[in-house]
Amino acid sequence: MRNVLKWTCLLLLVGTPHAEGHSPPGKPTLTSCRSPEKETFTCWWQPGTDGGLPTTYALYYRKENSDAVYQCPDYVTAGENSCFFNKNDTSIWVNYNITVVATNRLGSTFSDPVDIDVVYIVQPNPPENVSLTIMQDKGWPFLRVAWQPPRKADTRSGWITLIYEIGIRMEHENEWETHVAGQQKLFNIFSLRSGGAYLVQVRCKPDHGFWSEWSSASRIRFPDYFHREKSTWIVITVFCFFIFLIVTWLLHVNSHRSVKHCLLPPVPGPKIKGFDQQLLKNGKSEAIFSALVVSDFPPRSSSNYEDLLVEYLEVYVPEEQQVILEESKELHSSCFKSESSTSDSDSGRGSCDSHTLLIDKGGQSKENEDRPVRTEDQVEAEDWEEEGSDAKEDMGGVDVPSGGRVKTWPSVFTSPSDQQISREHCLSDSMIMITEGVLGPDPSEFSLSATKPAVAQLCKPVKSRSDINISTFVHKPWSVDSDGVRPVTEDTTAFLQPFLLQERDYSKVKRVGADNTLLLQRLADVADVDDCEDQTISTGIDLKTTPVCMDSIMPGQEATSAYVDTAAIFPMPTH
Amino acid sequence: MLGNLTSVWVLLLCLTLGSQLTDVAAAPLCTNAPARCRILALANLFDRVIQHSARMHGISNGLHSELEQYFLPSRNHIGKVSRNCHTSTLLTPNGKENAQRMAREELTEVILKLLVAWKDPLWHFHQITAHQHDLANFSLDKTLEMSNMVHELRKGVEKVAEKMQTLGIISNSVSSLSSLEDILPSESAEWRLMNNHELLYCFRRDSDKIQNYLKILKCRIVPEYGC
Numbered sequence: 001m002r003n004v005l006k007w008t009c010l011l012l013l014v015g016t017p018h019a020e021g022h023s024p025p026g027k028p029t030l031t032s033c034r035s036p037e038k039e040t041f042t043c044w045w046q047p048g049t050d051g052g053l054p055t056t057y058a059l060y061y062r063k064e065n066s067d068a069v070y071q072c073p074d075y076v077t078a079g080e081n082s083c084f085f086n087k088n089d090t091s092i093w094v095n096y097n098i099t100v101v102a103t104n105r106l107g108s109t110f111s112d113p114v115d116i117d118v119v120y121i122v123q124p125n126p127p128e129n130v131s132l133t134i135m136q137d138k139g140w141p142f143l144r145v146a147w148q149p150p151r152k153a154d155t156r157s158g159w160i161t162l163i164y165e166i167g168i169r170m171e172h173e174n175e176w177e178t179h180v181a182g183q184q185k186l187f188n189i190f191s192l193r194s195g196g197a198y199l200v201q202v203r204c205k206p207d208h209g210f211w212s213e214w215s216s217a218s219r220i221r222f223p224d225y226f227h228r229e230k231s232t233w234i235v236i237t238v239f240c241f242f243i244f245l246i247v248t249w250l251l252h253v254n255s256h257r258s259v260k261h262c263l264l265p266p267v268p269g270p271k272i273k274g275f276d277q278q279l280l281k282n283g284k285s286e287a288i289f290s291a292l293v294v295s296d297f298p299p300r301s302s303s304n305y306e307d308l309l310v311e312y313l314e315v316y317v318p319e320e321q322q323v324i325l326e327e328s329k330e331l332h333s334s335c336f337k338s339e340s341s342t343s344d345s346d347s348g349r350g351s352c353d354s355h356t357l358l359i360d361k362g363g364q365s366k367e368n369e370d371r372p373v374r375t376e377d378q379v380e381a382e383d384w385e386e387e388g389s390d391a392k393e394d395m396g397g398v399d400v401p402s403g404g405r406v407k408t409w410p411s412v413f414t415s416p417s418d419q420q421i422s423r424e425h426c427l428s429d430s431m432i433m434i435t436e437g438v439l440g441p442d443p444s445e446f447s448l449s450a451t452k453p454a455v456a457q458l459c460k461p462v463k464s465r466s467d468i469n470i471s472t473f474v475h476k477p478w479s480v481d482s483d484g485v486r487p488v489t490e491d492t493t494a495f496l497q498p499f500l501l502q503e504r505d506y507s508k509v510k511r512v513g514a515d516n517t518l519l520l521q522r523l524a525d526v527a528d529v530d531d532c533e534d535q536t537i538s539t540g541i542d543l544k545t546t547p548v549c550m551d552s553i554m555p556g557q558e559a560t561s562a563y564v565d566t567a568a569i570f571p572m573p574t575h
Numbered sequence: 576m577l578g579n580l581t582s583v584w585v586l587l588l589c590l591t592l593g594s595q596l597t598d599v600a601a602a603p604l605c606t607n608a609p610a611r612c613r614i615l616a617l618a619n620l621f622d623r624v625i626q627h628s629a630r631m632h633g634i635s636n637g638l639h640s641e642l643e644q645y646f647l648p649s650r651n652h653i654g655k656v657s658r659n660c661h662t663s664t665l666l667t668p669n670g671k672e673n674a675q676r677m678a679r680e681e682l683t684e685v686i687l688k689l690l691v692a693w694k695d696p697l698w699h700f701h702q703i704t705a706h707q708h709d710l711a712n713f714s715l716d717k718t719l720e721m722s723n724m725v726h727e728l729r730k731g732v733e734k735v736a737e738k739m740q741t742l743g744i745i746s747n748s749v750s751s752l753s754s755l756e757d758i759l760p761s762e763s764a765e766w767r768l769m770n771n772h773e774l775l776y777c778f779r780r781d782s783d784k785i786q787n788y789l790k791i792l793k794c795r796i797v798p799e800y801g802c
Contacts, residue, residue, distance in 0.1 A: 039671055065663065091669040093780050119783060158794030158802055159671045159787070183801075207629075208636070208783075 023051035024107030028100045030114045034123045037152040038092060038160050038206070041085050041118050042078040045100045045111065053104040059083040064095035092118050122209035124162060125150035127202045132220040135188070141223055146186040147202045150212070162204040167214065171197040195224045314511055610742075617738050618800035621793040624731045628789055631724040632782040634717055639775040641714060660777035661765035662692050667784055674791050679745045683736050686788050689781055690729040696766040697722035700774055721778075728785070744796055 026048020035041035047057060059072035072083035096118075100111040127147040135144050145166055153160050166187050167176040181187045181202075192198065199217040251263060667685055668674040674682065701718040739745045769777065794802035 065659065087670070087672070092671075093667070093669055093784055117780070119780075154671065156794065156798075156802055157671070157675065158790035158792075159674075161790065 021052040022106060023049075023053075025049065025051045025053075025055040025102035025104045025109050027109045028057060028102045028111045030098060030100055030111055033098070033114070033116050033121050034210075035090075035118050035121050036123065036125055036150070037154065038118060038122050039087050039154075040090050041116075041121060042082055043072075043085075043098060043116075044078070044082045047081060047102060048109065050102075051104055051106060053106060055102050055104040057081065058101045058103065060099050060101065062097040063091065064097075090118060094118075120208055122160070122206045124153045124160075124204055124206060124209070124212045126212045126215040127164060127204050128215070130200065130202050130215050130218050132200055132218050134220070134223060139225075140190075141192075141225055143189040143192055143198070143200075143220065143222070144186060145189065145200055145202065147215070148185065149204065153204075153206075161207055163206075164202055164204045165211075167201045167203075169199055171199060171219070176201075192222045194222060197221045315509075613742055614797060615800075617735070617742060617744075618793070618797040620731075620735050620738060621789070621797060622801070624728065624735055625786065625789050625793065627724065627728050627731060628782065628786040631721065631728060632779070632786050634721050634724070635775065635779045635782045638714060638717055638721070639779045642772055642775055659765075659768070659773070660781070661696070661769065662689060662777065662781055664765075665689065665692065668788075674788065675795075679739075679792060679795065680748050682788055682792055683732070683739075683745065686732055686785055686792075687729065687736070689785055690725055690732065692766075693725050693778060693781060694722070694729070696769070696774060697725055697778065699767075700771065703771070732789075739796065 028045050028047045030043060030045045033041055033043040043059065045057065045059070047055070059075075060069050061072070062069050070089075072085075073089050074084040074086065075082065077084040094117065096116050097113050098116065099113045102109045102111075127149060128151060129146075129148040131146045133144045133146070134141050136142075147164070149155050149162055153162060155162055161183065163183055164181040164185070164187075166179045166181055166189075168179070168189060169176045170193070179187060179189070198220055200220065201214040201217045203212045203214045205211045665685070665688055667689070668677055668682075677685070697718070701715075701722050704715055704718050736745070740747055766774070793800075
C-alpha cells in the first residue's frame, strides 16, 4: 500500500511538468556562417522548441589547436539569433569549432558543433554603383556597364579577389542572360536590339566562396539605329554584284568548252537543210521558204540509197493473199507510223513498236506451240486493220529526217524501182529467212553468210495475218521447195506464203518491193539465234523481239538475227 | 628527310629543356632601360608567380575534395582529428592587418619558408599514392604535378626576390635558399605524423596562404598593375 502510494507520488511528480508543458529546450541548429569581406563573420542559428519556458541561447567556440572555449562576443549587431565576430576575434586560416547552447530553467541543450574556416565562407555584398552608358563604335552603338566592388571588400590591397558576372534581359522577358566579366570592372555588350528596353544587374564572387546577391537592376533603353541597318543591305547588294561580275568574268575567261557547256549549254541551232539564218535575218520570207525546199527530195539518185536504205528482205506474195497482205500492209504501215515517231533511231533496228503493240493487243503468247492461234490471228488482223488506217494517213506526212537519215519505210514506199536494188541488197547481204521451227535442229544450215547465196538467202516469211489455220503450219518443216518461200536467187525473189511464222519466227523486213515483194532479212548469228530461241517463246504470232535479238541486229553484220518487223512492208503501189 | 626529322627532334628537345630550366624567370626585357620598364618586368613576374600559385591551389583543392568525397563519406562525424599541420609552428599572419603590417622581406621569407616546408611531404605523398593500391585511382598525376609545382614556385619566388633586391625594393636580408633549409629542420618528422587527409587539408590551406601573401606583396610593391 505504501509502495503504491510512493509510486503514484513519483509518477505525479514526474508527470506534472509534462502536464503543464514545460520542458528543457529543444535542440538549436546553426544554419549558416558568412563573412562579407574575409575580415569579420557572422553565424546564425535556428532555435528549437523552447519548452514553454524562457530560453536563452549562447554560442561557444573553440579555435584550432586550443582548448580554450570562448563565448560569442556580440549577439546584437547581426540581429536575433546571431553572433558577430569582429576583426579582432576573427582569424583567417584557422579552424573554428562553434556550438550553440539553449538553456532554460529545466535544462540546456547543445547543438551539433560546426567547423568553419573563414576563408571558405566568404560571401561579399553586391557590387555598387552600377552605371550603364550607351557608347558609339563607328556608328554602331553598344552598351557599357561599369560598377564598383562592394565597399567592404578590400580588393585594392590584394586581400580579396573578386570576379564579376552581369545579367541582362529585356524588360518583357523572363530569362536573364549572364556574362562573366572576370576581374574587370567594366563590360561592353554589343548586338542589342535597337529601341529595346533592358535591365542589367551585377554580382560578384571571391576565389572560393559564394556568389553575392544581385545588385538592384538598372534600366536602360537602347537607341534606335534603323538607318544603320540600311548599310548592311548596301553591302549585301554590292557583294552580290561583285559575285555576279566574277562569275561572268570566269565564264568569259574559261573558254573551255566543258565549263561553258556545263554552265550554259549552247542552244542548238536549227538544222534544217537549206535553212539560212541570214535570210531569216533579212526578213525575206519567200526566200527562206524557197530555200527550204530541197530540190532533190525525194531522193532519186541511187547513190544515196546506200545511206538511206537498211538491209531488208524482199518478199513476194501471191495474188490470192493480196487482201490479207493489204491488211498486213496497213498493219505494217502502222508500224511505219510508230517507226517514224521514233525518227531518230537507226532504222536498222527496225524496232517496230508495233511488235509490242501487237503483243499488247494480242496478249502474251504462250509457249505452247500447240495452242490454237487462229483466234489470235484474227484479233491481230483486226488490230492491223485499225492501225493500218491510221498509219496510211500518216505516211504521207512523213518527213525526211534531218541529216539525211532517211527511214527505210518511206524510202521504200516512194521508190518503186527499189525492188531491183532491194533485190541486189537482198543478194548482197546475208539475208536469210529462217524460222526456228522450220529450221529444226540445225538452223545453221540456213544461217549462212553470203558465200552461199543460193542456199543462204532464204527470206523469212512475213508474218501475215490470215485466216488460214496456222497451226497446221506450225510444225511444218520448211523446205526450199515448200509453198511460199523460195530462196532468193539472182533472178527471182522469194515467194511468200502467208505462213504463220513459227515461234521465234522473225525477220527483219528490209524493203518492200514494187509488186508485193517484201524483202526480209535475217541478221542474227547462230548464237544470237540461240538466244533468240531461248527468249522468244511463242508461236509465230508473238513477234516480240527480245532485246538481245534486237541489239544484235546491225546492218551489215555477217551475223544473222532474225526478227520480223511485222510492219512487213507491203509495197505501196498496191494500194 | 631523316635530317629534317632529326633537326626537328633536336629543336623540340631544346625547347622542352629550355622551358624546364627557365620556368618562372622572365626573359630580360629591358636590362638597360629606365626604371619603369624594370618595374613592368617585375609586375609581369609577380603575375606569373601568382598564376602559378593559383593553379597549385586549385589542384590541391581538387585533391582534397576528391579525398573527402571518396574516402571520408561521413563529414559530420564527431571527434574529428584536430589538424596539426606541421607548418603551424611557422609564424604566418592570420589576418589582413597582420599581413599588411609585416615587412616585405618578412612576408617574402614566410612565403619561401612555406614552400620549402612542403617540398618533402608532397614528394612523399606522391610516393605513397603511387604504391598504395587503394589510392591508385586517386589522381596520381595530380600529386606529381603538385609536388613539381611547389618546387617550381619556390624557384619563381626566389627569382622575384632577387629582382626586388636588385631593384632596391627590398633589402638584402632575405635568406637565400641554403640558409632557409638550414633554418627548417630537414629531419623533422612532424609531417610524417599526418595522414593523407590531414596532409591535403593542411596543404590546401597553406597554398591559399601563399597565393594571398603573394597578392598582398604585389599590390604593395607594384599597385598600379592590376590591383
